[in-house]
Amino acid sequence: MIRYTLRQLEYLVACAEYGSVAKAAAALNVSQPTVSAAIAKLEATFGVQLLLRHRAQGVSPTAGAEAILHSARALLAHATDLQREATEAGNTVAGTLRAGSFSTFAPVILPGLLARLGQAYPGISVAIREGTQETLCRDLQSGTLDVALLYDLDLPDDLHREPLAERMPHVALPTGHRLAAQADVGLADLVAENLILLDVPPSREYFLGLFRAAGLVPTLAFSSPSLELVRGMVGRGLGYSILVTRPEGDTTYDGHALAIRPLRDAVTPGPIVLARPASLRPTRLIAAFEQVARACLTE
Amino acid sequence: MIRYTLRQLEYLVACAEYGSVAKAAAALNVSQPTVSAAIAKLEATFGVQLLLRHRAQGVSPTAGAEAILHSARALLAHATDLQREATEAGNTVAGTLRAGSFSTFAPVILPGLLARLGQAYPGISVAIREGTQETLCRDLQSGTLDVALLYDLDLPDDLHREPLAERMPHVALPTGHRLAAQADVGLADLVAENLILLDVPPSREYFLGLFRAAGLVPTLAFSSPSLELVRGMVGRGLGYSILVTRPEGDTTYDGHALAIRPLRDAVTPGPIVLARPASLRPTRLIAAFEQVARACLTE
DNA sequence: TCATTCAAATAGCTAAAAGCTATCCAGTCG
DNA sequence: CGACTGGATAGCTTTTAGCTATTTGAATGA
Known part of the structure; x- marks a missing residue:
């Protein structure tokens, strides 16, 4: 179990950086006692003194803190990366989409659709799976697939159906x-x-x-x-x-x-839909796939 | 600024691991709603859905979550390492000690002392600095040195003095x-x-x-x-x-x-002491140095 | 088919934590 | 010596993390 917080580490690193609790607090837009308390807490949980207090001239890291600071900076960089990655995951058209297609239209529809998609959004990747209505529905429900091109016939209620085209x-x-x-x-x-x-x-x-x-x-x-x-x-x-x-x-x-x-x-007519789990809020990538699929099928 | 917590990531990883919020909560020794809320909060801050809820049969990670989970596991491992490192920093005799010595006794005392120290605590390292009483005191006060062998003559009050020996x-x-x-x-x-x-x-x-x-x-x-x-x-x-x-x-x-x-x-007699900043709580490494130094000097 | 069970979400609350302002205290500097 | 600097402390408020109890929706089973 992890007993400290990323915020505490941020404060510690800032203190070491600025050589002063007050300056660090100002840079972090919090009050000086807030940072003071965070450092004290960190010292208590680790059982090591981290900063030397020089009465009227700031603070400096102890020997023990130097080692910790090194790791802390790396950890914070790592954590920031994760945040960026996570935030972008839903808000940029990127990454891998797991798409299914009812067997009979896969070879007819998908090549053109994927070509267009790749052109509109370079750098994305799509993992295709063909299957029967039944297997694809199961995969959608279990979360193994994000979307699937299916006929709107006997689809379970917990799948959201986005009508794309009707074929006679x-x-x-x-x-x-x-x-x-x-x-x-x-x-x-x-x-x-x-x-x-x-x-x-x-x-x-x-x-x-x-x-x-x-x-x-x-x-x-x-x-x-x-x-x-x-x-x-x-x-x-x-x-x-x-x-x-x-x-x-x-x-x-x-x-x-x-x-x-x-x-x-x-x-x-036979109604072709793009199905996805009703409980899954579509990401930007899913929305992009949907839009391109509709464009491909309505022309 | 980092907007999520390590704890939230722990909960997310556990949910993915167990395929169930309730099981994860049990494993983490917290209540099920606690985990539920943490996941909801993570989803809100990242703006991405992370888990698919299958009414009566647990949860499974979404496509977006898979990528995040990978980084999250790495980050948590990293964070755990840091905690171990930090906890050990004060409680094990290891790492580097920055020691000073008054010039005249450095070549007489230190070789034997360091030999004994290295024998008693293999794997530690000591960075030696010689100097005058004055420069060493300044280094101690600024935190550049952890300890120093000095005469107990005119030492500033903010240095803790541990008497080691008296030499006639x-x-x-x-x-x-x-x-x-x-x-x-x-x-x-x-x-x-x-x-x-x-x-x-x-x-x-x-x-x-x-x-x-x-x-x-x-x-x-x-x-x-x-x-x-x-x-x-x-x-x-x-x-x-x-x-x-x-x-x-x-x-x-x-x-x-x-x-x-x-x-x-x-x-x-000339009183030889081991001085260190009074405001610096001694680590185990410092205590070990002190003990070995006393043993060396009293025989 | 209808009760039962399962698993997550919600509601409502408490307690801990994180934050603030104001003040204090020790040291430096003019 | 008095003003200033910079961290610690006190006392308070807000936010958050956690709890129990309950609800909801789906799957299961007699």
Whole structure:
């Protein structure tokens, strides 16, 4: 247990510096007895005399004090550093942000977002973690993550949700598919076709919910939690899919083009939010991330 | 100005360590609200949230806190070191002692004293300064010296005097001198002889005082502030001297033997003391020096 | 589902500490 | 000798650190 205070050390160092209790007190903007008492207390707790009092001509450090003063100056410098560091931690855009992203949009959204962020705020660093809605929420709640890009579907109440954008679902079809000839596709057109479902919460529930809302039941042929695998299967003509995330180029990993068509029905869009623990007051860094994310997603 | 306290940091570190305010409080032997308040205050002064509160399952540090915690642990370790150092400064025999010695007895007393001291307390160091009574007193008063071996003659009141030994003055004669044939010499025998006076305060006044007390006036032939020069002159037959310090061997630097005879008269001995500022409470190191010095001088 | 338990926050209080002004005292200097 | 300097002391006020008791919100378990 530490029995002295940083303030006492400050006073001691000032006394040694000025060779006078009164001058030190003046420099520190406190009264002379205040400093006098602090030194006396320090001497009592350490059991060593620290200053020699020369009646009418100030004070000078004892042999013991010299050694202590050396350490004290270092300690105070250290303490001041910590204060600056701590004060800046919340009020400057700097340091490391721990950000999560729902797997499917990470590779589509994050590269551009991080590029822009790095440009706007050089010197910051971002630790990215991909995951499912569930794991990311847990990490947010436990404080392992500061923010996460998620769908606003089934999010726990203790997460603050900052809406960033809404993305309409679209239909992905093999290029030769008969429905690809249409400018847009209705849900009713699709029920007879083979659905390849992106099977990852909460996307799965969202997609199935679109049909349910229209009173329809789709024909489920395949399902996979991998967006690229789903797109690959569609490209190979195994069926169609309904997706929200749309990578650039509309081409699958094995080189097949996809026909992307809007849904004719007025459906509820997929709401993308930046989530963070409701109990965590956002730092300037978090606010900056949020602002850049919104700019990236609304254009 | 430092706006937080070491105690607050201790509490923060403990909270992070235990993942719980209550557990930290228990470990620190304070109440839970005390720790709670300390953390809240730290957060207010730094303007950053430091802990995430998980209602029924403790707390965890935020991103900002992680960085602060790292520095805080280092700072606390540093502060603990300083406390140990400071506490030991007065209570262990260690460190550096700044000791002065009146010029004439330095080479006779100090070598043995320091050898013994180094043997009894290995690891300590002593910075020696020789000087006149006057300069040494000034250094003691200004705190530049911790202790000094001096004659207890005309010492200022603000120096504490610890009597170590009393040394009787003796007569130094050339070996062929007629008085050297006697077992002892009276002051009255000497008044007609040439006195070679050790002319350094306060020795000078002491020696002259011996004659004055006996109602006699010596014949002053030579005087010098150097003990060795005085002995050299006596060895060459230029006169006699009265001295207190008696180097081993009774031989001068230029190779002449001296006849040393006690004074027959009952004179006041030369009181050797260890002086230190009265306002300076002695440390263990000073006490050790004092004890060894007394042991050396009383045998 | 409803009481129970857990853990932190809050309220309200007390006591210790840190601060102040005024004054005293010892020493220096003109 | 008297004015001035500089630290210590006394007596008081304010602030802070600590306490107990209680509240709140969430998780747990019968």
